[in-house]
Amino acid sequence: xxxxxxxxxxxxxxxxxxxxxxxxxxxxxxxxxxxxxxxxxxxxxxxxxxxxxxxxxxxxxxxxxxxxxxxxxxxxxxxxxxxxxxxxxxxxxxxxxxxxxxxxxxxxxxxxxxxxxxxxxxxxxxxxxxxxxxxxxxxxxxxxxxxxxxxxxxxxxxxxxxxxxxxxxxxxxxxxxxxxxxxxxxxxxxxxxxxxxxxxxxxxxxxxxxxxxxxxxxxxxxxxxxxxxxxxxxxxxxxxxxxxxxxxxxxxxxxxxxxxxxxxxxxxxxxxxxxxxxxxxxxxxxxxxxxxxxxxxxxxxxxxxxxxxxxxxxxxxxxxxxxxxxxxxxxxxxxxxxxxxxxxxxxxxxxxxxxxxxxxxxxxxxxxxxxxxxxxxxxxxxxxxxxxxxxxxxxxxxxxxxxxxxxxxxxxxxxxxxxxxxxxxxxxxxxxxxxxxxxxxx
Numbered sequence: 053x054x055x056x057x058x059x060x061x062x063x064x065x066x067x068x069x070x071x072x073x074x075x076x077x078x079x080x081x082x083x084x085x086x087x088x089x090x091x092x093x094x095x096x097x098x099x100x101x102x103x104x105x106x107x108x109x110x111x112x113x114x115x116x117x118x119x120x121x122x123x124x125x126x127x128x129x130x131x132x133x134x135x136x137x138x139x140x141x142x143x144x145x146x147x148x149x150x151x152x153x154x155x156x157x158x159x160x161x162x163x164x165x166x167x168x169x170x171x172x173x174x175x176x177x178x179x180x181x182x183x184x185x186x187x188x189x190x191x192x193x194x195x196x197x198x199x200x201x202x203x204x205x206x207x208x209x210x211x212x213x214x215x216x217x218x219x220x221x222x223x224x225x226x227x228x229x230x231x232x233x234x235x236x237x238x239x240x241x242x243x244x245x246x247x248x249x250x251x252x253x254x255x256x257x258x259x260x261x262x263x264x265x266x267x268x269x270x271x272x273x274x275x276x277x278x279x280x281x282x283x284x285x286x287x288x289x290x291x292x293x294x295x296x297x298x299x300x301x302x303x304x305x306x307x308x309x310x311x312x313x314x315x316x317x318x319x320x321x322x323x324x325x326x327x328x329x330x331x332x333x334x335x336x337x338x339x340x341x342x343x344x345x346x347x348x349x350x351x352x353x354x355x356x357x358x359x360x361x362x363x364x365x366x367x368x369x370x371x372x373x374x375x376x377x378x379x380x381x382x383x384x385x386x387x388x389x390x391x392x393x394x395x396x397x398x399x400x401x402x403x404x405x406x407x408x409x410x411x412x413x414x415x416x417x418x419x420x421x422x423x424x425x426x427x428x429x430x431x432x433x434x435x436x437x438x439x440x441x442x443x444x445x446x447x448x449x450x451x452x453x454x455x456x457x458x459x460x461x462x463x464x465x466x467x468x469x470x471x472x473x474x475x476x477x478x479x480x481x482x483x484x485x486x487x488x489x490x491x492x493x494x
Contacts, residue, residue: 085180085209085216086190094281096121102473107297112259115298120293122163125219126234127210128156135233139245151249157256173197187211193323197461260298263463265451267288267322268306271401272425272487273341273449274322276303284323287340288451290483294470295464306379310462316456319463325381326446335460338468339340339448345382345438346418348408348423355440360385364445375404375416382417385445394430401426402433409436417444421490 060243066323099117104112132155133140143151174196176433180189184396190212194202208220220307221228239248245377265288273284283303289299304312313334324345326336347363350354357363367374367389374393376382398404407413416423420439427434451467453460474480 054294061294067233069092079308085207086177088209088216089169089191089207090177092125095216099476103385108114110296112261115160115258116260116293116296116298118163119258119298119409120290122304123156123160125215125217127212127219128152130217131155131159131229131232134229135236137237139240140356142245143249147246147249148443150253153255154249154253156256158252161256162259162336176202180261187202189216198485201247221275239374258298260296262298262300262318263292263319264302265299265320266302266304266309266312266318269303269441270323272421274303279487283483283489284341284449286483286487287480288320288322290479291340291451291467291474294474295463295466297466313452313454313456316454319454321459323449323453324452325383326450327381327383330381330452333455334452335457335464337451337453337464338471340471343419343421343447343449344443345445345447346420346443348405348418348437349414349440350408350436351412353415357440358442360444364389364392372414372439375408375413375418377404377418381447383445383447402430405430405437409433423488 099121100107103113103117107117129152129177133151135155136143136151140148161192176194176196179194180191182189186210189205191209193205193207195205196202204224205220206222208222209216209218211217234246236252239251240249243251263286267285269275270282270284272278272282274282280289286300289301292299301322309318309321312320321334323341324330324334324336326339330336347355355366357366372393373396374389375396375398376386378397378399396404397406401418404413404416404418405423405426408416420443423439427437449457453463457463471480
């Protein structure tokens with residue numbers, strides 16, 4: 053028997069209805085499982101309606117939606133272990149990784165196929181039943197069909213890392229995990245364990261176009277030490293997912309990012325400020341955030357201003373040393389300010405702020421959220437400094453695309469359309485909220 057799982061049209065319909073319930077957001081993660089699956093149904097239905105044309109025109113796009121919305125709330129690793137059962141301990145580390153990756157794509161593709169059968173059936177839910185520990189729960193539902201008996205579906209969830217995850221679905225008494233396990237066991241019996249895994253891996257690979265993205269560490273926007281690699285990475289990745297692309301992120305110094313974009317080794321940069329010069333070297337998307345750059349000064353410094361001109365008038369009478377980051381595209385307003393001060397260049401936010409506190413630099417020009425984040429981590433420095441309440445410069449933040457990509461305009465257009473859609477349906481704001489973004493620019 054081949055390693056792939058096949059489903060009749062009846063099963064495809066059931067899989068659709070199952071998977072349409074398995075998405076949740078952090079804001080509802082701690083509520084009862086019944087609420088999670090009910091709200092999930094509403095979110096998935098809306099997405100199917102909103103992106104109907106794109107789903108019809110791009111076969112892989114359904115898989116991308118499943119990966120984006122469904123996989124975060126399904127413990128596919130746990131499911132993979134259950135499918136392998138006793139064979140799990142017989143596999144090497146490399147085989148485990150290979151199987152989990154292939155199984156993930158198998159789940160995605162199976163579910164994506166199920167979405168094509170969506171007909172908007174009504175589903176009625178019962179209250180969740182919890183285990184004695186309260187860490188596991190089951191939610192029974194009945195899929196109402198016209199002219200046919202209802203189909204009974206039970207969702208099994210457990211509480212892990214502060215959210216409810218689905219680990220199995222039981223349809224009319226038949227466990228989905230058990231069905232997968234029985235079918236894969238036949239492939240093992242016929243081909244042997246190693247070959248069965250290889251066959252699965254060869255058959256189930258993501259068909260979604262992949263873009264290589266890079267960025268230098270810029271907390272709290274870009275960092276491999278932050279959830280979802282920081283707000284900027286999270287936003288750009290989510291928007292591209294909505295646009296029908298998956299992104300592979302790599303962290304590197306800004307100079308290497310620029311070189312990679314120039315020679316085509318990198319497709320995307322996470323974030324850049326626009327300038328006419330840069331626009332000749334890279335292709336810009338629409339802005340997805342605005343950075344408000346404020347002046348950080350010592351608390352006893354009498355500097356005060358209510359607009360850009362007042363700031364220039366004040367510093368023109370002083371001998372201020374202004375801390376800035378090297379190679380940042382601060383824009384035309386900065387070009388007018390630069391001749392009025394002495395510029396001190398920095399690589400790191402902490403060292404810039406420290407030098408202001410110790411009077412090695414007089415003032416610093418820095419993104420408000422970046423400065424606030426750094427000062428919270430360095431209380432001894434923060435005690436001596438304050439941020440001016442009025443932004444001196446505002447810069448729009450864009451993803452950029454290598455000119456080596458012949459399809460760069462198509463990629464940018466897809467990104468821009470997806471960004472608008474996410475702002476309209478609220479998924480953009482949810483990402484900002486998840487990162488506790490101050491939203492000064494809204």
